[in-house]
Every structure is written in C-alpha cells, then in structure tokens.
Amino acid sequence: MRLSRYFLPVLKETPAEAQIVSHRLMLRAGMLRQEAAGIYAWLPLGFRVLRKIEQIVREEMDRAGAVELLMPTLQLADLWRESGRYEDYGAEMLRITDRHERELLYGPTNEEMITEIFRAYVRSYKALPKNLYHIQWKFRDEQRPRFGVMRGREFLMKDAYSFDLDETGAKAAYNRMFVAYLRCFKRMGLSAIPMKAESGPIGGELSHEFIVLAQTGESGVFLDRRILDLPIPGEDVDYDGDLEPVVTAWTSRFYAATEDVHDAARFAETPEGERVTARGIEVGQTFFFGDKYSKPMKAVVSGPDGVERPVQMGSYGVGISRLLGAIIEASHDEAGIIWPDAVAPFGVGIISLRPGDALVDAACESAYAALTSAGLEPLYDETDERPGGKFAAMDLIGLPWQLIIGPRGLAEGNVELKRRASGERRSLPLDQALAAITG
Amino acid sequence: MRLSRYFLPVLKETPAEAQIVSHRLMLRAGMLRQEAAGIYAWLPLGFRVLRKIEQIVREEMDRAGAVELLMPTLQLADLWRESGRYEDYGAEMLRITDRHERELLYGPTNEEMITEIFRAYVRSYKALPKNLYHIQWKFRDEQRPRFGVMRGREFLMKDAYSFDLDETGAKAAYNRMFVAYLRCFKRMGLSAIPMKAESGPIGGELSHEFIVLAQTGESGVFLDRRILDLPIPGEDVDYDGDLEPVVTAWTSRFYAATEDVHDAARFAETPEGERVTARGIEVGQTFFFGDKYSKPMKAVVSGPDGVERPVQMGSYGVGISRLLGAIIEASHDEAGIIWPDAVAPFGVGIISLRPGDALVDAACESAYAALTSAGLEPLYDETDERPGGKFAAMDLIGLPWQLIIGPRGLAEGNVELKRRASGERRSLPLDQALAAITG
Numbered sequence: 001m002r003l004s005r006y007f008l009p010v011l012k013e014t015p016a017e018a019q020i021v022s023h024r025l026m027l028r029a030g031m032l033r034q035e036a037a038g039i040y041a042w043l044p045l046g047f048r049v050l051r052k053i054e055q056i057v058r059e060e061m062d063r064a065g066a067v068e069l070l071m072p073t074l075q076l077a078d079l080w081r082e083s084g085r086y087e088d089y090g091a092e093m094l095r096i097t098d099r100h101e102r103e104l105l106y107g108p109t110n111e112e113m114i115t116e117i118f119r120a121y122v123r124s125y126k127a128l129p130k131n132l133y134h135i136q137w138k139f140r141d142e143q144r145p146r147f148g149v150m151r152g153r154e155f156l157m158k159d160a161y162s163f164d165l166d167e168t169g170a171k172a173a174y175n176r177m178f179v180a181y182l183r184c185f186k187r188m189g190l191s192a193i194p195m196k197a198e199s200g201p202i203g204g205e206l207s208h209e210f211i212v213l214a215q216t217g218e219s220g221v222f223l224d225r226r227i228l229d230l231p232i233p234g235e236d237v238d239y240d241g242d243l244e245p246v247v248t249a250w251t252s253r254f255y256a257a258t259e260d261v262h263d264a265a266r267f268a269e270t271p272e273g274e275r276v277t278a279r280g281i282e283v284g285q286t287f288f289f290g291d292k293y294s295k296p297m298k299a300v301v302s303g304p305d306g307v308e309r310p311v312q313m314g315s316y317g318v319g320i321s322r323l324l325g326a327i328i329e330a331s332h333d334e335a336g337i338i339w340p341d342a343v344a345p346f347g348v349g350i351i352s353l354r355p356g357d358a359l360v361d362a363a364c365e366s367a368y369a370a371l372t373s374a375g376l377e378p379l380y381d382e383t384d385e386r387p388g389g390k391f392a393a394m395d396l397i398g399l400p401w402q403l404i405i406g407p408r409g410l411a412e413g414n415v416e417l418k419r420r421a422s423g424e425r426r427s428l429p430l431d432q433a434l435a436a437i438t439g
Numbered sequence: 440m441r442l443s444r445y446f447l448p449v450l451k452e453t454p455a456e457a458q459i460v461s462h463r464l465m466l467r468a469g470m471l472r473q474e475a476a477g478i479y480a481w482l483p484l485g486f487r488v489l490r491k492i493e494q495i496v497r498e499e500m501d502r503a504g505a506v507e508l509l510m511p512t513l514q515l516a517d518l519w520r521e522s523g524r525y526e527d528y529g530a531e532m533l534r535i536t537d538r539h540e541r542e543l544l545y546g547p548t549n550e551e552m553i554t555e556i557f558r559a560y561v562r563s564y565k566a567l568p569k570n571l572y573h574i575q576w577k578f579r580d581e582q583r584p585r586f587g588v589m590r591g592r593e594f595l596m597k598d599a600y601s602f603d604l605d606e607t608g609a610k611a612a613y614n615r616m617f618v619a620y621l622r623c624f625k626r627m628g629l630s631a632i633p634m635k636a637e638s639g640p641i642g643g644e645l646s647h648e649f650i651v652l653a654q655t656g657e658s659g660v661f662l663d664r665r666i667l668d669l670p671i672p673g674e675d676v677d678y679d680g681d682l683e684p685v686v687t688a689w690t691s692r693f694y695a696a697t698e699d700v701h702d703a704a705r706f707a708e709t710p711e712g713e714r715v716t717a718r719g720i721e722v723g724q725t726f727f728f729g730d731k732y733s734k735p736m737k738a739v740v741s742g743p744d745g746v747e748r749p750v751q752m753g754s755y756g757v758g759i760s761r762l763l764g765a766i767i768e769a770s771h772d773e774a775g776i777i778w779p780d781a782v783a784p785f786g787v788g789i790i791s792l793r794p795g796d797a798l799v800d801a802a803c804e805s806a807y808a809a810l811t812s813a814g815l816e817p818l819y820d821e822t823d824e825r826p827g828g829k830f831a832a833m834d835l836i837g838l839p840w841q842l843i844i845g846p847r848g849l850a851e852g853n854v855e856l857k858r859r860a861s862g863e864r865r866s867l868p869l870d871q872a873l874a875a876i877t878g
Contacts, residue, residue: 005504005506006506007506007508007560007569007571009559009560009561030560033556033559035510035511035514035515035518035552035555036511036513036514036515036541036543037541039511039513040511041508041509041510041511041552041556042508042509042510043508043556044506044507044508044571046508047507047508047509050509065444067444067445067446067483068483068486069446069480069481069482069483069485069486070480070481070486070489071474071480071481072474072475072478072479072480072576072593073512073576073593074475074478074545074578074593075474075475075478076474076475079474091538092538094535094537094538096533096535096545098533098580099530099531099533099580099582102475102476104475106513106535113474113480116474117472117480117482120448120472121446121448121469122448130446132446132483137511137512137576139513141537141538143538154511154512154513
C-alpha cells in the first residue's frame with residue numbers, strides 16, 4: 001500500500017478521552033474513532049489488525065473441527081424467554097422494538113439462538129459431536145463504557161458452541177477448545193494463561209478464563225511463574241486424540257487464579273520465588289454448562305439406546321476486538337505500538353527519505369515490488385512529509401520492520417533496516433535487507 | 440470437509456414460507472434459517488458463499504483503489520439530524536434507545552458517518568481523491584420482509600464513499616466504481632447491466648442501478664440485447680487512466696432502463712429484434728450526489744487556491760447477502776442450485792457409494808487429499824446415506840463438480856465425473872478425473 005493512497009490519520013496529540021495506553025495508541029495511530037460511547041469505527045489500520053486476529057482464531061477453530069456459520073445481530077426476545085434469561089439479563093441487554101411492536105434485542109451472546117438452530121435439525125447422537133461457531137458483532141449496554149475496545153458496547157466476538165451426547169464427550173469437546181485457545185493466543189504473540197473461573201451469567205460447572213498479563217489489567221491474578229514455560233501443542237496436534245494430559249498440565253500442575261476464586265492457602269504451597277502477583281486482561285473464556293439451555297429449550301437427541309436426553313453443551317468465547325487492546329497493552333513502548341509479526345497490519349514500512357530523487361524512487365519501488373510479491377504487505381511512505389515525522393509515525397504504528405531508503409545511504413550502496421521491537425538498526429545493501437526481512 | 444463432520448441440514452420438504460425459488464432452495468439446501476421476520480442465520484453452507492461473494496467484492500474494491508475500514512452497526516441519531524435525514528427516513532429506520540436514554544439507530548446506510556469521519560481528519564485537496572468502503576450488516580425495517588435474502592431486514596452490504604475536490608474528480612471516481620462493479624458481477628458469473636436510475640433517498644444527480652435479469656425480478660426492465668455483448672475490462676484495467684470510454688459504451692450506446700425511468704420513445708429507436716422486455720434484480724447502485732452531505736455537515740477541503748469548499752461525494756452499494764438470492768435466481772434447475780465456480784461453497788463433491796469398502800475408501804481419500812492440496816475445497820460425502828439421497832443432496836447444493844466413486848466403477852478402473860451445470864457424466868480413471876477438475 002502506498003501511504004499517499006491510504007487513509008492513516010495519525011494524531012500528534014493524545015485525545016483526552018483515553019485513560020489507558022492501548023486506547024491512547026489506537027487513537028493516535030489512526031486505528032479507531034469513537035462514534036458514540038463504547039461504539040467505534042475501525043479505521044483502515046485498525047481494521048487490518050482486526051481481520052488478522054479474526055483469521056488466526058478462524059484457522060484454529062477450523063483446525064479443531066469447529067464449523068463456522070453466522071447468526072444475525074438481532075434476536076427475538078421470545079427466544080430468550082425460553083431460557084429464562086430475558087428478564088435476568090438486566091440493563092446490559094439492549095432491548096429494541098420494531099415498527100410492528102415486536103420485541104427484539106441486540107445479541108450479547110448466542111446460547112439461545114444456537115440451541116434453537118441445533119434442535120431444529122439434529123435429533124440423533126449420530127450427528128455428534130458438533131461444534132458450531134461464528135464471529136459476529138455483539139452489544140452489551142455497559143453502564144460506563146471506557147478503555148476503548150477493552151470495554152466497549154459494540155464488540156466483535158468469536159463464540160463457539162459444542163454439542164455432545166454425554167459428559168464424557170462434552171469434556172473432550174471442552175479440551176479441544178482449551179487447546180485451540182492456547183494455540184490462538186500463542187500465535188498472536190501473547191502469553192495467555194488459563195485460570196479457573198466462575199461462570200457468571202452463562203452458567204455451568206466448569207469454566208476457564210484465558211488471561212493475558214498486563215499492568216493495566218482489569219483483575220488481580222495470582223500464579224506460579226513456571227506455568228509460563230508449559231509447552232503448547234503444535235499445529236500437528238491430534239484433535240481426535242486424548243487432550244486431557246495437556247489440559248491437566250495447564251490446569252493442575254501449577255497454581256493460577258483470578259482474584260475472584262483465589263485461594264491464598266493453596267497459593268502459599270507455591271515456592272516463594274515462583275509466586276507472581278499481577279494484573280491480567282481476560283481475552284477468552286470457556287464454559288461447560290451441560291443441559292442448562294438444552295433442557296428448558298428441549299434440544300434433545302436420542303442415544304444408541306433410543307432414549308432421548310438433553311444435549312450436553314459448552315460455549316467458548318474469544319474477544320476479537322478486545323484482543324487488539326490486550327496485545328497493545330502487552331506490547332508497546334514510549335514511541336508506540338510494537339505489533340507481533342502475526343497480527344501486524346503491514347509486515348514492513350518502507351520510508352523514502354527523498355521522494356522525487358530518481359535513485360531513491362527506483363530503490364523504493366524495487367523494494368516495494370519485491371516485498372509485495374513475497375507476501376510481506378509493505379506500507380510505502382512516499383509522501384512529502386519530513387523524515388522526522390515519518391520516523392515517528394512509523395514507530396507509532398509499530399510495523400515489525402522499517403526499511404529506510406535515502407540518497408546518502410544509496411551513494412554508499414546501502415539502505416537502513418530497523419527492527420521495531422529491538423530498535424536495532426543496520427546499514428546494508430538493499431538485497432541483503434530484503435533477504436533479512438523475508439528471511 | 441468431511442460431510443459427517445459438517446453441519447448441512449438439507450431438507451426434503453419445501454418450507455411453506457418460501458415464495459420464490461432462491462428462498463426455497465436456500466432453505467432446502469441448508470444454507471439459511473429464519474430467526475425473525477427478515478432476519479436470518481447463515482448456516483455453514485450459506486456462510487461460505489457469503490464469504491466468497493464478499494471476497495470478490497473486496498478484491499475489486501481494493502484493485503480500484505478503495506480503502507477498507509469498518510463502521511459500527513449502531514449510530515447516533517444526532518448524526519442523522521445533521522444531514523436532515525433522521526426525520527425523513529421514516530419507519531424503515533430502526534430507532535433504538537439505550538439505557539441512558541440516548542437515541543441510537545441501526546444504520547441502514549452510512550453517508551452521515553463516513554462524512555463525519557472524513558471531516559474529522561481531512562482538510563486539504565492533497566489527501567484526495569479518497570474512496571473508503573466497508574462491508575457491514577445493516578438494517579431496514581421493511582414493512583413486509585419477504586423473498587428470503589432478497590428483501591430481508593438485517594442484510595450485508597458493501598458501501599463505498601468517494602471524496603473529491605471537484606466534479607471532474609468525482610466523475611472519475613464514479614467511473615472507477617462503475618468499472619469495478621462490471622468486474623465484480625462478471626466474476627460471480629452474472630450478467631449485471633447498469634441502468635440509469637432515480638437516486639431515491641440517497642439523493643443526487645447521477646445514479647446507476649446494476650440489474651441482473653431474472654424472471655422473478657422485482658422490477659420491469661427494458662434493454663437492447665446488444666448491451667449483453669459489451670466487453671468488460673480485465674484485471675489489468677488501469678484505474679488511474681481514463682475510464683470514460685468504458686462507461687460511455689455501457690451507458691449510451693444501447694438502451695437499458697428500469698420501468699421507473701423508462702422512455703418508450705427512445706426504446707422504440709432500438710431495432711425491434713434487439714428489444715428485450717424482462718424483469719430484473721438490483722444488486723448494486725452507484726450515486727454521485729456532490730455536496731448533499733458535505734455541505735450541511737461542513738466537510739470542507741481547501742483547494743490549491745486555498746479556498747475551502749464542500750467535498751464532492753459519491754456512494755456505491757453492493758447487496759452482498761442479496762447477491763446469493765440473485766445468483767440462485769439466475770442459476771438453478773429443477774434439481775437445485777447451480778453455483779458458478781467462483782462463488783461455489785465447495786469446488787467439488789466427492790460421493791462415496793460404499794463407505795467401508797477398502798478400495799472405495801482408499802480412492803476417495805486419495806481424491807480428497809489431491810483436491811484439497813489443489814485448493815479445490817472438496818466436500819466428501821462419506822456418510823451411510825443411500826446413493827439416491829446423496830445424489831439428490833449433491834445436485835441440490837449445486838457444487839460445480841461431482842466425483843462419484845463406487846466398487847463397480849473401480850473394478851473397471853474408473854470413477855464417474857459429473858459437471859453439475861451441463862449434467863454431463865463421464866466414466867474415467869481417477870487421475871484423469873482429477874486432471875479434468877483441476878483443469
């Protein structure tokens with residue numbers, strides 16, 4: 001992408017509305033614009049990261065055998081009356097009346113609707129196990145929306161729902177999602193730690209929150225440092241195999257808990273040097289809730305014995321839009337964002353120090369073509385802005401690499417290559433710089 | 440994808456609710472489920488087609504220089520008061536009140552919001568031209584939603600907005616979108632004909648509807664048959680060049696008009712043998728409306744002369760979810776849907792006539808692996824369903840190719856290859872069948 005043709009409204013001043021660093025940086029980097037309290041437009045740069053995160057989650061869901069569909073944003077109130085949650089949900093549910101006075105709501109989650117879909121088509125255990133997921137905008141009418149995408153009202157979430165004949169099957173389905181979540185967050189460059197959680201309004205007996213450590217986290221967390229070194233299955237993981245050993249290692253070998261369920265006595269058993277008290281950001285949650293929805297909503301399947309029983313369900317959420325905030329909270333410095341490679345909006349920024357200079361233009365164009373065809377998605381700053389402004393903007397938006405091309409370097413046969421994360425700069429010939437990036 | 444692991448609830452009976460063929464076929468093929476009047480869940484098969492259509496539109500928008508962002512579904516009522524449309528829009532606008540009694544609405548279109556975004560960041564002609572687009576769910580509270588996705592309430596639309604300093608620039612921007620639309624619809628296997636249109640509630644002077652011919656179309660159309668043979672620019676089209684000759688050829692060489700603006704006298708000038716009276720489905724619309732929004736909303740840019748003036752705008756919509764219906768209306772037979780290759784949910788269906796037979800399983804697995812690695816996205820029916828049911832379901836869901844593998848054929852060294860569109864069947868060795876499919 002050539003910057004002159006892009007839409008990247010970088011701000012020099014920090015907007016007063018932003019209280020936390022991810023919100024400040026997203027506004028300054030031209031990623032986000034508030035359109036109403038807790039409701040944002042995703043400007044092109046922010047949108048690209050959103051799509052990258054979404055795609056990683058999609059790939060890992062698919063790999064784990066989940067099937068994607070898409071439920072609408074609006075739902076019938078009557079559907080939520082079937083489960084009993086319509087009245088329970090309170091003021092966070094955005095209730096809507098249409099022109100014919102029908103009661104609708106903007107879905108905050110989809111347990112009811114997916115149960116309704118399942119019961120309409122599935123009657124036999126032979127169709128099981130099934131895991132259906134979607135990635136869709138949801139709405140929670142927060143009393144006090146704040147912290148940008150971390151606590152917005154309209155937010156993008158991946159929610160998956162598993163259906164099994166019995167608890168054994170449901171536990172295997174839970175384990176598949178647990179492992180898929182470990183993989184998702186790792187691919188995004190995050191250390192996300194599963195912690196036993198209360199299940200809250202979703203209900204159920206077994207639940208884990210996946211927590212990213214960050215000083216600005218919303219909740220206190222307590223953990224054994226050694227949990228950070230546990231291995232995460234590779235992409236060859238066998239989702240048809242037994243994943244219980246992986247889940248057991250992550251859930252019972254070392255202590256990890258949010259403050260809600262913290263057990264000081266058990267934490268004291270962790271060697272003192274390994275005890276970590278920190279703050280964390282929840283980026284995903286898994287729930288097993290059995291027949292909480294299938295029973296009142298009569299989603300039953302017949303087993304091999306011909307007997308009908310309510311299907312055993314679980315649900316599994318990832319906060320896609322919230323993850324942008326979490327990643328920035330976990331990866332930034334004074335100059336701006338430092339995107340992990342896998343979610344960076346562009347792989348490399350090309351900075352021309354003298355647009356219009358024939359040699360500089362030729363070197364930039366050649367780098368742009370080579371990086372584009374290598375799939376690196378370069379952002380090429382060929383504008384008339386001064387070098388200082390270009391450097392600051394490129395650091396702010398946090399692309400993994402910067403390739404800086406000017407007449408003085410070229411006279412010596414060199415360009416400059418900067419790695420954003422380490423700040424390391426090297427002068428080297430263009431072909432070597434390209435080889436280092438495409439590496 | 441292995442069918443046993445997929446979620447494809449094909450129906451034998453046609454649901455009574457469906458009045459037109461695309462709606463019937465989408466319900467029967469397990470693509471769609473109604474969740475409220477005009478509000479649908481996209482089941483996995485429907486979702487895959489939706490994503491393919493969306494991706495074609497995205498690629499053509501990007502090629503034409505438009506930049507993608509994403510605006511939220513909910514908007515502030517006050518924003519629409521700035522343009523004067525809040526009161527004008529009438530009962531089709533879904534008005535919402537949140538917990539703090541703030542007035543919101545579910546966006547039916549985004550002229551106001553994109554103008555607000557533009558004016559917040561752009562002040563100078565140097566940033567122009569710009570074209571910003573998004574692909575987002577929208578809501579129109581239709582009095583009588585019907586015809587499935589053709590006239591739903593919650594629908595997916597691509598809407599692009601162009602910004603230029605003057606009318607000359609705006610006309611060039613209009614032409615780029617016009618050509619991109621020709622390319623989009625052609626890639627989807629459609630003949631979509633641009634017709635001069637009234638601009639309706641969007642406003643403006645210059646507008647074209649892109650109309651797909653179909654017997655079930657919502658509006659009458661009149662055209663010169665020769666317009667169907669006009670060339671469409673290839674993917675090497677130069678969007679920085681002069682596209683006026685292309686647009687002129689499509690808009691003034693041959694007659695084409697919807698009934699709203701039909702001019703019988705001018706139509707009579709078309710040679711009688713070339714006159715076509717038909718019905719059509721609108722799948723896209725382009726508008727140039729100048730300063731209709733920029734003036735009241737004060738989105739001004741300074742020109743090279745330093746004088747500020749309202750930016751010249753256009754908007755360009757494609758009904759992504761509606762296109763599924765339009766494509767099916769234009770491409771089906773008695774047995775079901777016939778997907779054009781570019782939008783087919785899977786490229787080929789593999790039908791095992793005897794799962795469990797070692798030779799059949801081995802041939803199917805080998806075909807499945809080969810087609811998967813060739814990027815053909817096979818759907819492999821390895822279920823215990825009877826052959827007749829498998830054939831009917833595969834015809835119904837309309838994949839371009841069927842590869843039928845059974846013990847009798849294999850004994851002779853053959854499999855059967857069927858092309859869905861022509862119905863042509865051939866017996867041939869598996870490697871030749873794979874070669875024919877991967878072409």
